Amino acid sequence: MQEQETITVQTTLTTDELLEHWQGHRRLTRKAIEAFPEDKLFTHSIGGMRTFGEMANELLVMGAPAAAGIAEPNKWLQFSDMETGELNIEPKTKKDILALWDWATDSINESWKKVTPERLRTTETAYGQYEGTIISHLFYLIDNEIHHRGQGYVYLRSLGIEPPFFWER
Amino acid sequence: MQEQETITVQTTLTTDELLEHWQGHRRLTRKAIEAFPEDKLFTHSIGGMRTFGEMANELLVMGAPAAAGIAEPNKWLQFSDMETGELNIEPKTKKDILALWDWATDSINESWKKVTPERLRTTETAYGQYEGTIISHLFYLIDNEIHHRGQGYVYLRSLGIEPPFFWER
Numbered sequence: 001m002q003e004q005e006t007i008t009v010q011t012t013l014t015t016d017e018l019l020e021h022w023q024g025h026r027r028l029t030r031k032a033i034e035a036f037p038e039d040k041l042f043t044h045s046i047g048g049m050r051t052f053g054e055m056a057n058e059l060l061v062m063g064a065p066a067a068a069g070i071a072e073p074n075k076w077l078q079f080s081d082m083e084t085g086e087l088n089i090e091p092k093t094k095k096d097i098l099a100l101w102d103w104a105t106d107s108i109n110e111s112w113k114k115v116t117p118e119r120l121r122t123t124e125t126a127y128g129q130y131e132g133t134i135i136s137h138l139f140y141l142i143d144n145e146i147h148h149r150g151q152g153y154v155y156l157r158s159l160g161i162e163p164p165f166f167w168e169r
Numbered sequence: 170m171q172e173q174e175t176i177t178v179q180t181t182l183t184t185d186e187l188l189e190h191w192q193g194h195r196r197l198t199r200k201a202i203e204a205f206p207e208d209k210l211f212t213h214s215i216g217g218m219r220t221f222g223e224m225a226n227e228l229l230v231m232g233a234p235a236a237a238g239i240a241e242p243n244k245w246l247q248f249s250d251m252e253t254g255e256l257n258i259e260p261k262t263k264k265d266i267l268a269l270w271d272w273a274t275d276s277i278n279e280s281w282k283k284v285t286p287e288r289l290r291t292t293e294t295a296y297g298q299y300e301g302t303i304i305s306h307l308f309y310l311i312d313n314e315i316h317h318r319g320q321g322y323v324y325l326r327s328l329g330i331e332p333p334f335f336w337e338r
Contacts, residue, residue, distance in 0.1 A: 011180040012289050012304055047326030120181050135181055146312050147335060150319030157216030166316060
């Protein structure tokens with residue numbers, strides 16, 4: 001007779017929680033994009049930095065393709081490799097950006113179905129140049145988004161616009 | 170005879186890695202503080218926002234006390250409850266801030282010795298008002314720091330100063 005034992009595996013964060021953490025930040029960044037007046041999104045800048053539209057575009061270019069690479073071994077895609085259908089992948093308006101943003105939300109959710117804790121702890125060189133565990137690549141993406149969104153908040157304040165609440169995801 | 174079995178417990182992030190993640194961000198924020206000219210740290214501001222000195226002070230007030238609360242049940246201390254020795258807990262200079270920053274680094278490391286995965290997944294109302302798992306409180310602290318540091322980068326750029334590289338922790 002084989003004995004059975006129940007083992008509680010204690011993880012600090014589940015893969016589902018990591019997805020929700022990222023998507024929560026992405027929902028907040030979406031609100032920050034929406035808060036910009038159309039004409040300022042691609043023109044307003046401080047100290048020679050990029051516009052928030054350009055930063056948001058960087059987040060789009062990085063997000064969904066990297067999620068595919070997080071999900072599966074050696075699958076570091078470019079944004080142009082993704083199936084974006086009729087969407088304008090060189091967004092020039094707030095509407096274009098928000099449409100891509102929502103597409104990326106679904107794409108990331110879809111990629112995430114294949115993410116496992118084991119995969120997240122694998123070391124892999126992303127895009128042939130960034131060495132680290134997959135979860136370190138994930139946090140680079142999330143942290144980079146928080147960083148640039150914080151900059152977008154300064155742009156909004158400098159335009160006299162109140163940014164969305166940081167804690168509302 | 171009792172059989173033995175080796176079980177590999179797979180977690181996405183260990184408690185040590187979470188500490189290093191936070192301390193890596195704290196090292197970068199320290200560099201951002203250092204990059205400010207003394208006279209601008211407490212005077213320069215954009216759009217009616219706080220100075221970066223005030224934001225850094227918020228991070229100090231939150232960081233080490235919260236680490237104590239992360240480590241042990243129902244121990245949500247105020248900054249004034251901490252043993253800071255001879256340090257000026259109302260910093261008015263860059264030197265004051267950096268001295269507290271280094272004190273906080275040690276204090277957080279010390280608190281972390283008691284942090285377990287089980288503790289991080291416990292739900293507890295921090296400071297009597299923020300309900301959530303302990304790890305969600307930890308990420309709020311880290312994300313809040315990234316957010317404000319990103320704002321500090323805009324301040325630096327607006328002063329014509331190049332901020333530290335985001336990826337150098």
